[in-house]
Amino acid sequence: xxxxxxxxxxxxxxxxxxxxxxxxxxxxxxHPVVDSLLRHCSVRAFLPDPVPEATLLSxxxxxxxxxxxxxxxxxxVVAVRDPDRKARLAEVTGGQAHVRECPLLLMWIADLSRxxxxxEVTGVPADADRYLEMFLVSVVDAALAAQxxxxxxxxxxxxAVYIGAMRNRPEQVARELALPPRxxxxxxxxxxxxxxxxxxxxxxxLLPSAVLHHEQYQVDTARERAGxxxxxxxxxxxxxxxxxxxxxxxxxxxxxxxxxxxxxGRDRLVAALAALGFPLD
Amino acid sequence: xxxxxxxxxxxxxxxxxxxxxxxxxxxxxxHPVVDSLLRHCSVRAFLPDPVPEATLLSxxxxxxxxxxxxxxxxxxVVAVRDPDRKARLAEVTGGQAHVRECPLLLMWIADLSRxxxxxEVTGVPADADRYLEMFLVSVVDAALAAQxxxxxxxxxxxxAVYIGAMRNRPEQVARELALPPRxxxxxxxxxxxxxxxxxxxxxxxLLPSAVLHHEQYQVDTARERAGxxxxxxxxxxxxxxxxxxxxxxxxxxxxxxxxxxxxxGRDRLVAALAALGFPLD
Numbered sequence: 001x002x003x004x005x006x007x008x009x010x011x012x013x014x015x016x017x018x019x020x021x022x023x024x025x026x027x028x029x030x031h032p033v034v035d036s037l038l039r040h041c042s043v044r045a046f047l048p049d050p051v052p053e054a055t056l057l058s059x060x061x062x063x064x065x066x067x068x069x070x071x072x073x074x075x076x077v078v079a080v081r082d083p084d085r086k087a088r089l090a091e092v093t094g095g096q097a098h099v100r101e102c103p104l105l106l107m108w109i110a111d112l113s114r115x116x117x118x119x120e121v122t123g124v125p126a127d128a129d130r131y132l133e134m135f136l137v138s139v140v141d142a143a144l145a146a147q148x149x150x151x152x153x154x155x156x157x158x159x160a161v162y163i164g165a166m167r168n169r170p171e172q173v174a175r176e177l178a179l180p181p182r183x184x185x186x187x188x189x190x191x192x193x194x195x196x197x198x199x200x201x202x203x204x205x206l207l208p209s210a211v212l213h214h215e216q217y218q219v220d221t222a223r224e225r226a227g228x229x230x231x232x233x234x235x236x237x238x239x240x241x242x243x244x245x246x247x248x249x250x251x252x253x254x255x256x257x258x259x260x261x262x263x264x265g266r267d268r269l270v271a272a273l274a275a276l277g278f279p280l281d
Numbered sequence: 282x283x284x285x286x287x288x289x290x291x292x293x294x295x296x297x298x299x300x301x302x303x304x305x306x307x308x309x310x311x312h313p314v315v316d317s318l319l320r321h322c323s324v325r326a327f328l329p330d331p332v333p334e335a336t337l338l339s340x341x342x343x344x345x346x347x348x349x350x351x352x353x354x355x356x357x358v359v360a361v362r363d364p365d366r367k368a369r370l371a372e373v374t375g376g377q378a379h380v381r382e383c384p385l386l387l388m389w390i391a392d393l394s395r396x397x398x399x400x401e402v403t404g405v406p407a408d409a410d411r412y413l414e415m416f417l418v419s420v421v422d423a424a425l426a427a428q429x430x431x432x433x434x435x436x437x438x439x440x441a442v443y444i445g446a447m448r449n450r451p452e453q454v455a456r457e458l459a460l461p462p463r464x465x466x467x468x469x470x471x472x473x474x475x476x477x478x479x480x481x482x483x484x485x486x487l488l489p490s491a492v493l494h495h496e497q498y499q500v501d502t503a504r505e506r507a508g509x510x511x512x513x514x515x516x517x518x519x520x521x522x523x524x525x526x527x528x529x530x531x532x533x534x535x536x537x538x539x540x541x542x543x544x545x546g547r548d549r550l551v552a553a554l555a556a557l558g559f560p561l562d
Contacts (some may be wrong), residue, residue, distance in 0.1 A: 038343060
């Protein structure tokens with residue numbers, strides 16, 4: 001079995017005994033970069049070793065090398081290492097220990113404020129910054145950049161985990177980071193050396209057929225429901241293997257989007273963004 | 282000079298004659314993956330060679346291996362190869378030739394509809410899907426996934442370019458792709474073998490100091506404006522080298538966000554999303 005096939009088996013929790021389920025992939029040009037992308041797992045247990053400044057700069061250079069809409073470069077990143085600041089930000093996330101413990105916390109900023117400052121130089125108004133479209137551009141720019149930083153970090157031997165719970169209290173996070181108006185922390189990213197004593201595992205995903213459509217979006221309900229049932233059983237097994245309470249993916253996902261009360265305060269994101277200078281017209 | 286230093290020089294348009302401007306990076310663990318991320322350039326000139334199905338599946342597996350908020354996997358992708366469909370989608374983007382010419386167009390979908398179908402199975406309502414937060418989750422999920430596909434594609438010898446102009450007419454794109462309610466095409470991605478007769482170049486970016494902050498967001502106005510002026514001259518030179526009309530980055534960026542009329546129809550994104558089932562509460 002190739003590294004690629006092994007990585008596929010782990011990513012989709014394919015039974016090793018089945019007739020090679022990776023057969024349809026067999027013609028793919030194997031590449032170690034693809035193998036390593038497939039082996040990604042979110043790391044939540046870090047050694048305290050600091051991340052050197054030179055490594056941080058490499059992460060930023062990788063991030064800046066991602067595509068950015070119209071080359072507007074509408075994102076920024078705040079590198080947080082101060083233990084007190086990390087502790088306060090961990091509190092925003094509901095006390096996630098890895099936010100406190102990681103040696104480097106990168107806060108990814110959807111940042112239209114730089115364009116405001118460009119507008120001051122050119123004397124041209126930046127009125128489009130009020131629109132949802134420009135907010136979306138900056139969020140996508142920040143996400144593409146951050147993912148390149150994750151890929152670069154993993155290549156350099158770091159582990160990482162995204163922290164969406166930074167959106168629980170956007171105004172408090174903005175104050176903590178001294179963000180100017182029209183800058184919003186979309187998510188955090190914990191980085192550091194993974195603690196080998198508390199290893200992370202590849203989390204299985206829905207099969208490709210669940211997310212990939214050809215030409216048009218088509219759902220075969222019976223087939224999709226069979227896929228959900230298979231994945232429920234895969235995730236129960238995975239969670240048992242991690243000594244986590246076993247639960248169905250469908251039940252967990254459903255309860256995560258049951259209603260505004262499931263959003264940990266993020267049901268007021270529209271108001272928070274308005275306060276931060278994003279009216280989202 | 283190492284590959285890494287060479288890639289940095291190109292990414293930041295550092296003059297080769299200067300005292301090694303990559304000195305601060307010298308301690309970074311060099312890694313060929315980081316070098317290749319730094320060498321990314323958007324490819325808009327493709328050979329017609331088809332992208333094999335096995336390669337597509339590898340791209341999707343890489344995409345699925347990216348992080349996804351709470352493992353909700355709120356994205357889908359529609360692979361478009363039909364020339365007529367590509368031509369119609371190219372028309373949405375204002376006639377971008379590469380959308381028509383690329384052998385594979387991936388349309389990345391912020392997709393909450395799958396959670397609606399999960400809710401039908403579990404019998405639990407999915408009321409949080411109305412909120413901006415869940416829309417943001419699905420957009421970020423889609424962006425992280427797409428960027429992994431770009432990294433994987435480039436490793437496998439493909440070129441790629443993101444197409445944000447798919448948001449010019451979201452309802453038309455949704456009809457073209459037969460998207461269900463609560464599914465939105467965030468952007469397209471053209472993929473294929475780059476045409477060696479029309480090579481792309483690494484586009485220089487703002488220096489890292491423009492986007493990276495430590496502990497808190499701090500702007501030194503004089504220093505930032507000097508950086509803008511330097512980058513204006515870098516981009517004028519770059520555009521001249523590409524035989525494109527030379528223009529200042531500050532002027533181009535400013536005119537891109539001057540007002541709603543600069544948004545190619547995307548100033549009505551809020552209404553379009555409401556029509557697609559995203560009230561963005």
